[in-house]
Amino acid sequence: MKPRTIVITGSSRGLGLGIAEYFLRTGNTVIGCSRSAGAINHPNYRHYIVDVCDESQVRGWVRQVKKDYKKIDVVVNNVGLVKLGALTGGTSLEMFKQFMDSILVSTFLVCREFSKLMVIQKFGRLINITSIMTELHVPGTCAYASAKKAVVEFSKILATEIVDYGVTCNVISPSLISTEASSAFGREWEREMLDMQTLKIAINPEQVCHLIEFFSSAKSDIVTGQVLHTCLVN
Amino acid sequence: MDERVTIDLETPLFGEGSTLDSMGFVTFVTEVEERVIELVNKDIFIVLSDIEELYPNEPSLNVSMFSSYLQSITS
Numbered sequence: 001m002k003p004r005t006i007v008i009t010g011s012s013r014g015l016g017l018g019i020a021e022y023f024l025r026t027g028n029t030v031i032g033c034s035r036s037a038g039a040i041n042h043p044n045y046r047h048y049i050v051d052v053c054d055e056s057q058v059r060g061w062v063r064q065v066k067k068d069y070k071k072i073d074v075v076v077n078n079v080g081l082v083k084l085g086a087l088t089g090g091t092s093l094e095m096f097k098q099f100m101d102s103i104l105v106s107t108f109l110v111c112r113e114f115s116k117l118m119v120i121q122k123f124g125r126l127i128n129i130t131s132i133m134t135e136l137h138v139p140g141t142c143a144y145a146s147a148k149k150a151v152v153e154f155s156k157i158l159a160t161e162i163v164d165y166g167v168t169c170n171v172i173s174p175s176l177i178s179t180e181a182s183s184a185f186g187r188e189w190e191r192e193m194l195d196m197q198t199l200k201i202a203i204n205p206e207q208v209c210h211l212i213e214f215f216s217s218a219k220s221d222i223v224t225g226q227v228l229h230t231c232l233v234n
Numbered sequence: 235m236d237e238r239v240t241i242d243l244e245t246p247l248f249g250e251g252s253t254l255d256s257m258g259f260v261t262f263v264t265e266v267e268e269r270v271i272e273l274v275n276k277d278i279f280i281v282l283s284d285i286e287e288l289y290p291n292e293p294s295l296n297v298s299m300f301s302s303y304l305q306s307i308t309s
Contacts, residue, residue, distance in 0.1 A: 059279055116264045119257065161257060 001217045005029045005072055007065065009052050009110055010079030012039050014179040015129070018205025019076060019212060020045065026213075031065055031072075034079070052079050052106040062113035074125040074216045075114045077107045077151075081144070082181040088142045099143035104150045111158055111169070119165040126169040127215045128155045129208075134173060135233045136196050152227055159225030168224035170215045175230045178202040199231035241297055249294030266304070274308045 006023050010016035011032030020030050020040055029044045038047025046068070050061040065072065081102035085091060111126055118124025130148040133141050152171050159169040176182060176193045182202070183190070194200050211228055214220050239245075239253060246252040248259045267280045285295060285303050292299070 056279075060277070063277075116260060119261055120264060165257070 001213055003027045004074055004216060005069055006074040007031045007072055008076045008078055009033055012036050014181050015177060015205050016078040019209055022206055022209040052110055053101040055109055058109040058113055066117055071121055072117060076212055077110055077128045079106050085140045085144050087140055091143055096143045099147045103147035107151050115162055118167040119162055122166045124167040125216050127212055128171045130171055130173045132173060132175045156225045163224055171227040172211045173227050173229045174208050175199050176202045178204055196234055197231050243298040245297045246294040247300055251294055278307050
């Protein structure tokens, strides 16, 4: 893949950090963001502190990124809230909204602002990360899985709106990934998750990067509005 | 999107009679926003729902209405 300028949200830890490190290693320019300071020190990396759930912050940030970099090739929407949920009856409205904001609203805001730039530059790749949870219908994931599923629908609609301008929007739906967040849920939870998947091993961030690489490269020019699952569910 | 058109104050930019499609209008607004920022040296955001609120009963947004809105956010 020829070197590209890639924006990754939520790049200070977990999957986002792994994605950022991978694309730096493979010779790209990476623009990261999170609410806290960045964890990468690399000449081709710049970190912005931004809350991607906040409309005015996102607008200001995208404007600044455009000023700093002129052309953005790829945006990976990775940011999201990863924590154990409760059954619907025990989920507060506040908690439900937190999931919606951190997953759906952030994806909407970041895609909205960057897609406008990409339409004008007549090229761009928007890649949204969801989760196998959208297919599992597991009790206790009413907020998380609903928000992730909404990202799928949003991505498909956006894809139809921007397809004529050389901009694609696709979704990667990974099965269980081993990150700090998932290991915090414990071995028992991990085993139960794997039991529900056809792929019986946890994948690592680098394996997700190979899929991002595909959607970022010219090899996926004719693919838009698609969801790439890493496996089926039982 | 690359077509050159002649406009006057009554030319519809969005809605009934506009030659711009929805994406064309969004792109137009994005570019205008950028140029206005350069021109007035002020960090402004064009918010489409604010324009709609200003003219709730109008079937279209014309150049005159759009420029009044721009003046209101830059003054």
